[in-house]
Amino acid sequence: MTRMRAFWRGTLALYSVPALVLYAGILGYGAFAREVGLTLGQALALPIFLQALPAQVVLADHAARGASLAAAALAVSLTAVRFLPMTVVIMPWLRGHGGPRWHELLVVHFVAVTVWIEGLRRLPTAPAEVRLVYYLGMGAGVLAGTLASTALGYLAAGAVPSWMAAALLFTMPLTFLLAMIETARSRADYFAIVAGVLFAPPAYIWMPGFDLLVTGLVGGTIAWAFGRWRRS
Amino acid sequence: MSSLPGVWGMWGGYLPFFIAGFMASEPWRWAGALIGRDLDPNSQVFVWVRAVSSAIVAGLVARIVVFPTGALAAMSAPTRYGAAVIGIAAFFAFRKSLGAGVAMGTLALLFLHAVLG
Numbered sequence: 001m002t003r004m005r006a007f008w009r010g011t012l013a014l015y016s017v018p019a020l021v022l023y024a025g026i027l028g029y030g031a032f033a034r035e036v037g038l039t040l041g042q043a044l045a046l047p048i049f050l051q052a053l054p055a056q057v058v059l060a061d062h063a064a065r066g067a068s069l070a071a072a073a074l075a076v077s078l079t080a081v082r083f084l085p086m087t088v089v090i091m092p093w094l095r096g097h098g099g100p101r102w103h104e105l106l107v108v109h110f111v112a113v114t115v116w117i118e119g120l121r122r123l124p125t126a127p128a129e130v131r132l133v134y135y136l137g138m139g140a141g142v143l144a145g146t147l148a149s150t151a152l153g154y155l156a157a158g159a160v161p162s163w164m165a166a167a168l169l170f171t172m173p174l175t176f177l178l179a180m181i182e183t184a185r186s187r188a189d190y191f192a193i194v195a196g197v198l199f200a201p202p203a204y205i206w207m208p209g210f211d212l213l214v215t216g217l218v219g220g221t222i223a224w225a226f227g228r229w230r231r232s
Numbered sequence: 233m234s235s236l237p238g239v240w241g242m243w244g245g246y247l248p249f250f251i252a253g254f255m256a257s258e259p260w261r262w263a264g265a266l267i268g269r270d271l272d273p274n275s276q277v278f279v280w281v282r283a284v285s286s287a288i289v290a291g292l293v294a295r296i297v298v299f300p301t302g303a304l305a306a307m308s309a310p311t312r313y314g315a316a317v318i319g320i321a322a323f324f325a326f327r328k329s330l331g332a333g334v335a336m337g338t339l340a341l342l343f344l345h346a347v348l349g
Contacts, residue, residue, distance in 0.1 A: 168303075
């Protein structure tokens, strides 16, 4: 299989089932971006920069509320630390391409949950020397679908009746919440979800702009400690 | 088209988004690619990180539902809370099906809005 062929075969991930589920949540992100006052260009820039739906919403939310750049960067960074172990897990499949090492640093931009899961599933079936390009194709394909869905959600939010826009907006938080419950592995994960839900509303009233950061650090740490304590 | 407040308006918003977005998240991916072999993905540090990350996202979810903006603000509190509860219940009832949970929760939002406002 040539590199070119591997790339184009990778782009077919655009239509994979996990990607289609992702696009449904992204319609909600597009609608949300419009509601909080982002331009269409800004709404499209976030998925390109971040490749992570929850982080995109966290950042759009901080920007819209005029939070400090540092608070926003810290909150985004904390939601993105999970990419480190994810990258570690997929790296063995992205080596052995015969090209320079920095190619790997470019391709890992597409380490985000949907493409990552598809990658772990599909990469082992491809010859080692084209896997990197194959993954690049998968990332590019899903990004194309992501941008189309973002634009669709953004434009639809302004064109449909308000009850429909509300439904579109509601799918996003619901998808986040259920996806987190679905992928929770440890007790700490479950406690963290509950702690986040309970802490965020008072934190928003007491410390607007830093509420998500405080919720994450305090709620997450308590959940982690509680998870350790319950286990021992 | 409204513009974003303060520092977020710089360079059409693209520069702050690049800094607080790309520069805040991408180094974790680079670290995974470069030094990943020496790290244990199952260590307690990552369990803590997952918990903090989950709490941030769960907190965001709670805030969107409790303090909604825009079109969602037109739905009353009982409607929003009821729809969330029904969505979660449907998710578990259909053996942790994401599709069933989201679909039922969204339909519940529209139904409750028609009944409760």
